[in-house]
Amino acid sequence: MPKIVVDVMPKAELLDPQGKAVAGALARLGxxxxxxxxxxxxxxxxxxGPVDGDVxxxxxxIADDLLSNSVIEDVVGISVVDETGxxxxxxxxxxxx
Amino acid sequence: MTRVGVVTFPGSLDDRDAQRAVRFAGAEAVALWHxxxxxxxxxxxxxxxxxxxxxxxxxxxxxxxSPIMREVVSAAERGVPVLGICNGFQMLTEAHLLPxxxxxxxxxxFICRDQVLxxxxxxxxWTSAYEVGQEITIPLKNGEGGYIASAETLERLEGEGLVxxxxxxxxxxxxxxxxxxxxNERGNVVGLMPHxxxxxxxxxxxxxxxxxxxxxxxxxxxxxALQSLLAV
Numbered sequence: 001m002p003k004i005v006v007d008v009m010p011k012a013e014l015l016d017p018q019g020k021a022v023a024g025a026l027a028r029l030g031x032x033x034x035x036x037x038x039x040x041x042x043x044x045x046x047x048x049g050p051v052d053g054d055v056x057x058x059x060x061x062i063a064d065d066l067l068s069n070s071v072i073e074d075v076v077g078i079s080v081v082d083e084t085g086x087x088x089x090x091x092x093x094x095x096x097x
Numbered sequence: 098m099t100r101v102g103v104v105t106f107p108g109s110l111d112d113r114d115a116q117r118a119v120r121f122a123g124a125e126a127v128a129l130w131h132x133x134x135x136x137x138x139x140x141x142x143x144x145x146x147x148x149x150x151x152x153x154x155x156x157x158x159x160x161x162x163s164p165i166m167r168e169v170v171s172a173a174e175r176g177v178p179v180l181g182i183c184n185g186f187q188m189l190t191e192a193h194l195l196p197x198x199x200x201x202x203x204x205x206x207f208i209c210r211d212q213v214l215x216x217x218x219x220x221x222x223w224t225s226a227y228e229v230g231q232e233i234t235i236p237l238k239n240g241e242g243g244y245i246a247s248a249e250t251l252e253r254l255e256g257e258g259l260v261x262x263x264x265x266x267x268x269x270x271x272x273x274x275x276x277x278x279x280x281n282e283r284g285n286v287v288g289l290m291p292h293x294x295x296x297x298x299x300x301x302x303x304x305x306x307x308x309x310x311x312x313x314x315x316x317x318x319x320x321x322a323l324q325s326l327l328a329v
């Protein structure tokens with residue numbers, strides 16, 4: 001069954017306290033090669049039939065209305081993963097907003 | 098008698114405290130249920146604190162799409178007073194009834210303290226029993242109470258007097274401009290992170306200089322709504 005993957009990240013200009021906490025843990029573990037960490041979310045939506053334009057339009061709408069809050073987050077990617085597991089990037093709808 | 102609805106969501110914690118605050122202010126508290134489409138004809142609505150739907154997705158996000166919230170949004174648009182406390186404030190921003198959003202505290206920890214606030218706008222439905230500039234002490238308890246908004250929104254909030262409450266002395270969660278609560282243009286919708294319903298009865302409120310746990314500064318938020326409804 002095809003899967004549609006929606007990636008959401010906290011807005012770049014906003015503080016990401018979760019990422020800051022992870023960065024702190026990395027530093028404590030001696031991983032000093034990383035200068036920053038940001039934590040986002042990945043949603044996997046499964047559909048029964050083919051992923052056509054209507055489905056993708058619906059996903060873009062859902063991504064903006066429910067999966068993300070445009071005040072604090074950006075939708076950074078929407079992609080389709082087929083049965084074989086290959087990724088097919090569709091668009092970064094955050095750029096459309 | 099004025100009837101004030103308090104909505105219970107799965108994961109609400111302070112709904113009964115809010116109902117009690119409503120009764121202390123002299124109104125009838127009406128229990129409302131998140132899954133209903135019925136506001137039971139109440140005159141005002143309180144969205145209480147807690148962790149609705151386990152804070153899944155984002156704080157208040159799933160609650161903001163619950164059946165009762167559709168009714169709350171249309172009531173708010175008709176001018177019905179709506180107060181969102183803590184998780185209720187998060188719901189009001191998610192429902193776009195109030196501008197901005199709430200994110201995890203900048204220091205990363207849950208915080209619980211008696212917090213001093215300054216009343217910045219005393220002409221809303223929920224603040225009219227206070228004076229502008231009055232300092233009040235009510236409990237604050239949150240993990241995701243950092244108020245944020247775009248630079249333009251902040252400028253508009255400050256310029257139009259839509260900041261209802263501001264943190265004094267300590268900014269406990271990294272809120273921009275130390276904003277603790279905001280109102281909409283009409284002044285009927287107010288949201289804040291601290292909990293007025295926990296400072297309504299001597300013996301159970303924050304400590305004051307006079308006596309332990311004698312703080313009742315939160316009660317005026319509820320009496321404000323009653324007065325504003327009677328004034329209409």
